[in-house]
Amino acid sequence: MLHPTIEELTKGEYNRYELALATAKCARLITDEYVRQHDAAEKSITGNKETDRPLNTMIDRELRDEKAVHVAVNRLYAGEYVIDVHANEATEEEESEEEATETDAEDTLSDAE
8 A cells, every 4th residue: 555645645635647747846856956965975085995985875865765756755745845736827827928028029129120
């Protein structure tokens, strides 16, 4: 049995599609964080075997040992990440406003010629 269940994650507010999108975005953020920590750990290694810590100990255990999707689901359940269904709508509106502004600017240039 999966824990937490889909019903526990959605809390009756979101559908499965929105949950899948949110989980994928969170997993991408977690993967990016792991890559950032891994790169920082590699840069901090000096090459001295006696004083250097192993690379694995410099990376957060949760990011290192668990799959990104599993960590994302747990963080969504714990409330560390919040699903915002209106986030995509806002970016679409901004993009359409930018396109309208560009079209108006082109019309103004055409009128000036």
